[in-house]
Amino acid sequence: MVLVQALVSGILIGGVYALIGIGLTIIFGVMRVINFAHGELMMIGMYLTYFLFTLLHVDPFVSVLITIPIMFAFGAFLQKTVINRILGSLPQNQILLTIGLGLIMSNTVMLAFTSDYKILTTSYSSSSLHIAGISVSQPLAVSFAITVAITAALYWFLMKTDTGQAIRATAQDREAAQLMGINVRRMSILAFGIGASLAGTAGALISPTYYVFPQVGSAFTLKAFVITVLGGMGSVVGATLGGIIIGVVESVGAVTISSDWKDVLVFAIFLVVLLVKPSGLMGKSRM
Amino acid sequence: MAILEIHHVSKFFGGLAANSDVSFSVEEGTIMGLIGPNGAGKTTLFNCITGYYPPSKGEVVFDGRKMNGLDPDAVCRLGMVRTWQKVRPLTNLSVLDNVMVGALCRTHSLKTARRVAMDQLHVVRLAEKAGMLAGALPIGERKRLEVARALATKPKLLLLDEVMGGLNPAESEEIIRLILDIRIEGLTQMVIEHDMKAIMRLSDRIVVLNSGEKLAEGNPHEIVGNPQVIEAYLGPEQ
Amino acid sequence: MKSRAASAAGTVLLLAALAVLVAFPAFVSNPYALHIMILLFLATGQGEAWNIIGGYTGQYSVGHAAYFGAGAYGTLVLLQKWNIAPWYGAWAGVAVALLLSLLIGTICFRLRGPYFVLASIAVAEIVRLTVLNVPSVTNGAEGVLISDLPPFTIGGWVVTDFSTKVPFYYIALALAIVTVLATWAVQNSKLGYYFQAIREDQDAAHSLGISLNFYKNAALLISAFFTALAGVFYALYVRFIDPTTVLPLDLSVQIVLIAIIGGIGTIYGPMIGALVLIPLSEVLRSNVIADLLIKSGLVGVDSGLGIFLKGRLAQAHVLIYGILVVVVILFMPQGVLGFVRKLASRKEQG
Numbered sequence: 002m003v004l005v006q007a008l009v010s011g012i013l014i015g016g017v018y019a020l021i022g023i024g025l026t027i028i029f030g031v032m033r034v035i036n037f038a039h040g041e042l043m044m045i046g047m048y049l050t051y052f053l054f055t056l057l058h059v060d061p062f063v064s065v066l067i068t069i070p071i072m073f074a075f076g077a078f079l080q081k082t083v084i085n086r087i088l089g090s091l092p093q094n095q096i097l098l099t100i101g102l103g104l105i106m107s108n109t110v111m112l113a114f115t116s117d118y119k120i121l122t123t124s125y126s127s128s129s130l131h132i133a134g135i136s137v138s139q140p141l142a143v144s145f146a147i148t149v150a151i152t153a154a155l156y157w158f159l160m161k162t163d164t165g166q167a168i169r170a171t172a173q174d175r176e177a178a179q180l181m182g183i184n185v186r187r188m189s190i191l192a193f194g195i196g197a198s199l200a201g202t203a204g205a206l207i208s209p210t211y212y213v214f215p216q217v218g219s220a221f222t223l224k225a226f227v228i229t230v231l232g233g234m235g236s237v238v239g240a241t242l243g244g245i246i247i248g249v250v251e252s253v254g255a256v257t258i259s260s261d262w263k264d265v266l267v268f269a270i271f272l273v274v275l276l277v278k279p280s281g282l283m284g285k286s287r288m
Numbered sequence: 289m290a291i292l293e294i295h296h297v298s299k300f301f302g303g304l305a306a307n308s309d310v311s312f313s314v315e316e317g318t319i320m321g322l323i324g325p326n327g328a329g330k331t332t333l334f335n336c337i338t339g340y341y342p343p344s345k346g347e348v349v350f351d352g353r354k355m356n357g358l359d360p361d362a363v364c365r366l367g368m369v370r371t372w373q374k375v376r377p378l379t380n381l382s383v384l385d386n387v388m389v390g391a392l393c394r395t396h397s398l399k400t401a402r403r404v405a406m407d408q409l410h411v412v413r414l415a416e417k418a419g420m421l422a423g424a425l426p427i428g429e430r431k432r433l434e435v436a437r438a439l440a441t442k443p444k445l446l447l448l449d450e451v452m453g454g455l456n457p458a459e460s461e462e463i464i465r466l467i468l469d470i471r472i473e474g475l476t477q478m479v480i481e482h483d484m485k486a487i488m489r490l491s492d493r494i495v496v497l498n499s500g501e502k503l504a505e506g507n508p509h510e511i512v513g514n515p516q517v518i519e520a521y522l523g524p525e526q
Numbered sequence: 527m528k529s530r531a532a533s534a535a536g537t538v539l540l541l542a543a544l545a546v547l548v549a550f551p552a553f554v555s556n557p558y559a560l561h562i563m564i565l566l567f568l569a570t571g572q573g574e575a576w577n578i579i580g581g582y583t584g585q586y587s588v589g590h591a592a593y594f595g596a597g598a599y600g601t602l603v604l605l606q607k608w609n610i611a612p613w614y615g616a617w618a619g620v621a622v623a624l625l626l627s628l629l630i631g632t633i634c635f636r637l638r639g640p641y642f643v644l645a646s647i648a649v650a651e652i653v654r655l656t657v658l659n660v661p662s663v664t665n666g667a668e669g670v671l672i673s674d675l676p677p678f679t680i681g682g683w684v685v686t687d688f689s690t691k692v693p694f695y696y697i698a699l700a701l702a703i704v705t706v707l708a709t710w711a712v713q714n715s716k717l718g719y720y721f722q723a724i725r726e727d728q729d730a731a732h733s734l735g736i737s738l739n740f741y742k743n744a745a746l747l748i749s750a751f752f753t754a755l756a757g758v759f760y761a762l763y764v765r766f767i768d769p770t771t772v773l774p775l776d777l778s779v780q781i782v783l784i785a786i787i788g789g790i791g792t793i794y795g796p797m798i799g800a801l802v803l804i805p806l807s808e809v810l811r812s813n814v815i816a817d818l819l820i821k822s823g824l825v826g827v828d829s830g831l832g833i834f835l836k837g838r839l840a841q842a843h844v845l846i847y848g849i850l851v852v853v854v855i856l857f858m859p860q861g862v863l864g865f866v867r868k869l870a871s872r873k874e875q876g
Contacts, residue, residue, distance in 0.1 A: 103848070230644065
């Protein structure tokens with residue numbers, strides 16, 4: 002029973018992880034840039050949600066509607082002004098640049114709001130639903146439902162719309178896409194915008210159940226790598242799967258081994274995947 | 289005496305055979321030409337011989353020693369060195385340093401390596417550019433730099449992968465002279481080349497690959513007169 | 527001839543700088559000034575050590591905190607739990623770091639480019655979490671605190687009892703010099719040539735008889751050795767370590783930045799990086815700017831800005847690392863050293 006319980010909450014939290022992973026994987030797919038500031042984008046989403054809630058009394062789950070466009074604009078801005086300048090340079094330099102951007106984001110937030118932990122307490126923060134003997138945290142369940150809706154919308158966008166197909170074509174082969182007349186620059190801006198808004202959304206969704214503080218991002222950046230590498234860099238399906246897997250590994254690991262070692266377990270799995278199948282579970286098919 | 293023997297070498301990628309059942313041997317002191325249309329498996333065979341890919345089947349015997357399973361660095365230390373179809377200069381190092389890296393295969397002393405490297409730069413007529421960054425050389429000189437770097441490892445067998453690719457006639461002529469000069473020193477060479485005229489001039493023997501298989505083997509005369517070769521390789525050009 | 531004169535002038539300049547550094551504590555006794563110098567030497571050592579694997583060999587490890595932490599923890603844990611003098615315990619810490627580097631090398635060097643970077647981070651995180659999770663050995667999140675260092679004696683003669691910062695100053699200086707000399711020795715040997723060949727093109731290096739595995743591991747081993755020594759020094763100097771000070775990802779990033787900002791793959795790069803980074807980050811950390819502004823009367827103590835500067839700016843000294851790395855990568859990808867050289871050559875031509 003405990004295991005089933007852990008499995009269920011693992012899948013629920015895995016949905017949020019999947020959002021973070023999908024954002025990272027789309028950015029990587031389109032631009033071949035590994036975004037080390039991804040967790041910081043999520044952190045900014047958390048702060049947005051926190052202030053929308055405390056100052057304007059916007060429910061965290063409703064605030065997603067505001068967070069998504071703001072984060073999209075922020076991501077597009079970053080791509081246009083900074084990331085775009087280093088697309089052709091060494092991968093190491095790209096990594097360091099995004100690390101630098103992450104440091105700027107987290108420390109600016111710290112400068113503005115101190116490093117104090119903030120807690121966003123809603124009326125339902127600690128309430129849970131009981132279904133067939135399993136208790137499910139209500140905010141987690143709601144956030145999972147939103148995650149599913151967003152992921153479905155994203156799939157529809159990528160598969161069915163012209164812009165979505167152009168993004169996928171760019172991810173498959175940037176040069177060929179350019180030859181076919183796709184505006185690759187615009188696709189990159191779109192991709193970073195989408196990636197940032199997904200990260201921000203994930204931040205909004207976990208803020209009712211998580212501490213909000215400036216350094217919260219780096220742990221999630223690492224988690225996002227694990228998820229995307231596990232699923233296969235550039236694969237959206239892979240990232241979705243990877244997010245769920247990592248969520249389940251964490252929560253089942255916490256119950257069966259210990260909650261102290263669950264992160265070690267996640268990194269160990271990461272290393273094994275890197276060594277055994279660096280292309281990941283869905284490595285062949287991009288996006 | 290054969291310095292290199294290739295026995296029934298096959299290389300599969302997934303289900304595709306890039307080389308299948310290729311056998312031939314290279315006599316010491318000669319130049320072996322390796323030709324074939326694009327995708328015939330020439331570079332794959334080079335990669336199998338020099339340790340970049342393990343052959344799926346068959347054996348590579350060099351200097352009386354079985355080479356299967358050895359890494360490229362071990363292959364080089366045993367005396368077999370290759371150049372690259374797409375040149376790979378160490379761009380941020382000087383021309384001299386590039387060749388010294390090769391020379392250090394046989395010595396720990398920088399002084400000795402520097403001397404050997406300068407000698408090789410004279411051989412390929414690049415000595416006056418020793419101090420330049422390798423990345424600043426034009427393509428023809430990069431190709432010669434790569435030959436010098438390979439020669440500096442003191443090989444018994446030099447494998448040249450399209451050293452004339454992308455060169456103008458004057459640059460190609462320079463490389464041909466270089467290969468013939470090296471031959472006079474007694475060094476065995478195996479040459480992949482697209483330029484038929486050049487390969488006929490250079491080679492003592494020629495192996496023709498087609499779709500991964502050996503189509504023909506013989507001296508340049510025999511190869512030019514071989515109807516199968518004409519059909520598979522020379523045919524489309526005429 | 528000109529270059530020989532220039533290099534002679536360079537040598538003279540270098541010796542003069544060294545003489546100034548050696549004499550420094552005789553003229554300056556301000557502990558804070560000594561502290562800054564010590565941090566400068568420490569950062570130089572860290573940067574030079576990383577430079578061997580990252581700058582010369584081109585393997586961007588973003589997990590060097592693991593070796594730094596291993597040196598620090600090895601030394602202090604042995605001292606605190608078993609009362610083993612640090613001059614012996616240090617070598618245990620270094621040995622742990624070396625073993626760790628071999629393990630990491632074996633796992634990670636099969637990967638290239640960004641995958642290697644990610645793997646190096648993952649391993650360092652595993653080390654940090656492990657230290658956090660075995661409190662019986664490491665005290666976990668509480669960290670290890672040492673109240674006093676045993677005096678350093680040779681045959682009954684007390685060389686120093688570590689009551690001032692001066693002995694630490696000289697140890698740190700010696701450490702920095704040894705690391706620089708080691709880098710110089712590497713650069714002027716077969717190792718240096720092979721490391722750089724691997725950085726430039728792994729496949730080409732492989733074809734020229736260079737065992738990638740052996741030489742990458744050799745570079746990491748040397749790099750880990752000096753990084754661990756820096757960690758040992760840090761632990762003894764500060765006398766308090768915990769996973770968030772000697773093992774975090776931030777530290778790994780800072781170590782990389784020292785080299786990147788100065789200019790990788792050069793001997794002077796990390797020194798310049800340390801010279802740029804340490805004073806800047808210390809100025810922010812220590813509230814010097816805030817104090818100056820307040821004292822000069824430009825900003826009132828009780829004004830919103832004054833409170834903001836005093837209270838917040840010190841927390842955000844890492845901000846400067848972020849801004850610097852973005853500026854350097856965007857505008858001077860060869861580091862400060864490369865940038866200055868470029869300017870100089872442009873001036874010469876113009």
